[in-house]
Amino acid sequence: MKRRLVVALGAAVLMAGVTACSTGGTAGARVAPTSYRGRVLTVWLMAGDDPASWVATVRAEFEQKYPGATVDIQRQGWSGIQQKVTFALSATVPPDVIDIGNTQTAYYVTTGGLLDLDPYRAQLGGASWSPAMNRSTLVSGKQFAAPWFAGSRVVMYNKRLWARARLSPPATMDQWISDLDVLQHTPGVDSALYLPGQNWYAFDGFLQDAGSDILAQRNNTWVGDLESPAAIGAARLFKKLQAFGKAPKDQDEANPVEATVFARGNVASMIAMGYEQATVLQSNPAMKDDIGWFPIPGATAGTPARTFLGGSNLAVSSNSTNRELALGFLAIALDDANESAYVQATGFLPNKTGLYRALDGNAYAAAAQQAEANAGFTPGVPAWGNVENPPNPIVSQFLTPVLEGQDPQAAAAAADVKLDNRLAEG
Template sequence: MKRGLIAATGVAAMLVSVAACGSGGSDDGGDDAGGSQGKKLTVWFMDGSNPPGWTKAVQAEFEQKTGAKLDIQVQKWDGIQQKLTTALSESNPPDVFEIGNTQTPSYAETGGLADLKDLKKEIGADWTDSLNKPAVFEGTQYAAPWYAANRVVIYNKRIWADAGIKDVPKTRADFFKDLQAIKDKGEAEPLYLPGQNWYFFDGLTIGTGADLVKKDGGKWVSNLGDPKVAKAMDVYKQYQAFSQAPKDKDEATPQQADVFAKGKTGAFIGMGWEAATAIKANPQIEKEIGYFTVPGETADKPEGVFLGGSNLAIAEGSKKKDLAKEFLKIALSDKNEGALSKEVGSIPNKESLLANLKGNAAAEAAAPAAKTGGTTPLIPEWAAVENAPNPIKAYMTAVLNGKSPEDAAKQVEAEMNKRLGQKQ
C-alpha cells in the first residue's frame, strides 16, 4: 500500500514492500559544512512527500551552508522497490533517500543503510520513541524519523447533533454510547467500518499490547492465537456491529470517504486526508465534518493507532556520507521539521514540535495518539504477510462471521507462517 502526502488535511499512511542490497562504499571524509563547493548530493523523495515550501527552504539552506548543490529526484511509487534495490547495489547510489518506516528493517538487514548512531546523538536525543522505533534495527540506528500520520474519527456534526450528542467522546464506552444514540435515532448509519480495515485493527492490537508474531525455533510465526489479539478483535467486533458495511471488504472497496460523502453516515475511522476525498465527492458536506482522536479505554490514554510514515536514510554505498549527514541535520532541524508539519499537517518527529499543527483540525485530532502509537512488526519478513490476500483480513472476516478468534487464527496460521518464511 502506498503512502502519500496531502496538504490541507495531513498525510496518508503509505507502505511499500522493499528489500535492499547494500554495497560497502567508503566515506570520503571530505564533506565538512561550507567546504563542499562543486559537490552534488543526490536525494530521492517519493512522489508527494516533499511539499514545495519546505523543499525550497531546505534546499536553499543546504546550498548556502555547505556550498554543495542539492539534486532532488522525485520517484514514482510504481517500480520503486526494484529501482531502489538496484540503485543501492551499484557504485553510485542516491546519497539520501526516503523509505517507508516499516520497511527500514529490510534495507538495514541487507546492508543498504549507513549507521546513523552519531547523528542520533547529535540531533535526535528527543525524537519521539514511537516514531524513532521503526528507524532502529537490531539495536542500530539505520535511519532518521521524518514524519508520521495516524487515523482519527471523522464524523458528521449534523448527524451527531440530531442524535442529541453535544460533546465528542473521551472514552471508548462513551463512543459506543454515542453510536448507539445515532442508531436509536434511526436516520443514519452510526459508523462505516468494513470488516477488513486492517490498519485500524492493527492499532487496536497495539492498544492491547498484542504481538502479531512470535519467535519459534529461531523463526517468526503467527501469534494470532494470543488472547491479547483476541481482545483487540473483540473491540473491533463491537465497533463493526454499528456498521452496515460488508464484513469481507476493506476501507477502499468502496472508498469509505465516498460512502461518508453521501451524508448518511455518522462517522468513519480514517486518515485526515480522506475528508478531502469526501468533500470532493460532495462539497456541501464540508461544513458538517469534524474530527476527534480515537478514544481509548480510559480518558487519559487514546486508542492505539498504526503510525504510517517515512524515514530518511543514507546509503551505505554513498561516497558523501558527511555531506549527507549535513543535509539530514538541516532537513530534520526543529525549524524545518516544524515547517513541514505546518505545511502538510504531518506528525513531527518530536513532541515539542506538535504546536505547529495548531489550526489543522485533522492533525490536531491525530496528534494525541502518536506518542503511544506503533507499527506492524518491524521485521524484514513482515512485508510478505500484507500482500494480497492478507491472511489477517481473512481472520477478521471469519471472526465477524461467527468463528471464535482461536478458530479463525488456526484457519489462517499456515498461510501466515508460509509468508513469514519469505523475504521481499
C-alpha cells in the same frame, strides 16, 4: 507501508494555508563556491510525501549550503516499492537518500543497504526526537534512519449528525459503541461508523490495545500470533464496530476512497488520518464546519486506545558516494523550521513533541497527540516486509473471513500458517 492513500488529492487544499518557511538556519559555515560543482544528490520521496513549497525550500537551502551541487528529488509510487527499494539499495550507485515506511526499516537493514546513523545522530537533531516515533528507526539498538513524521488513526466525525443525535465525543469504548447504536438509528445516517474490512492498520491498534501483537517470538523464532485470546478478542471488537456501517468487508480504505464516502454527508464517523480531511473538503467544501476529531476511546475514561503509528523515516544508502551531501540534506530537511513547515503542509505529527505548536488549531493533531505516547508499530522484525506483500494474510486469511462469518479461531490458525511461511522466507 501504504498509509497515504489520497494525500495527493488533498495537497492543493492543504498547501493554500501554508505560509511557514525555513530561514536557512542550517546553512552553517560557508564553503568555496566550486567545492561541490557537478555533484548530484538523488533523493527518493514517496508520492504524497513531497509538498511543493517544502520541497522548494529544502532544495534552495541545500543548494545554498553546498554551492555547485544539485538535488534530484524523484517521486516514487507505492506499487511494488519494497522490491524496487531493495534492488536499488544493492546497486553500485543507489539513490543517496530514501523515504521509507516506518514498518519497513528493519527489513531494509537486513539487506545491508542502510547507513548506520549512530555517529551522526546529534547533528541530525536526534537528542529531541520523539521516543515513540524513533522506535521504528532502531534495529538492535542502532540508528538506521531518522524519524520524519507519523500519524495516529483517530476518529473523524460529522458534528452535524452527532448533534442531531444529541451526542458528544465519547470517553470510553463502551460509550462509543452505545453512541454508534444511537447514530445508526438517527435520520440521515447511512453508516454510524464507516470501517473497511481490510483496514488492518485500524485492527492493529485494537490488537495492541488488547495487549497482543500480530507476531510473537517463540524459541528465538518469530511466528504468527493471531490465535492468541487477545487477538481473537480484538477481531471480535473489530467485527462489532464494522457492523455499524456499510463499508465493504473485502476492501481496504482506498477502495473506495473512504474520505470521498465520508464527503457524502451521511457517514457519522470513520477511523482516519488527518490528511483525509482535505480530500473530504475537496469533494464537498460545504462540510468545512462539520468535521470534528476525537481519539479512539479506550476502556477507561482519559486513556485513549492504543493505535498504530504510521509514518515515514529518512535513510541514507550505505553505498552512497555522496555521504556528506546526504547527511547534510537530512539535517536541512529535519531542522525545526522545515519540520514545522512540513507538518503544517501535510497534517502529520512532527518528529519532536516540542514542535507540536506548529499544529496549533489543527483539531486532528490535537486528537492524535493524545494517543501518540501510547501508539505502537508492527513488530521490528527483519522479515516483516514479507508479511505486507499482497495478498496480506492478516486481511485475506483473517479479517475478511471473520467478517464474513468464519470462526475466528479457525481463520486465525490459517492466517498464522501463512504468516509463518512469509517470515520463513527471510
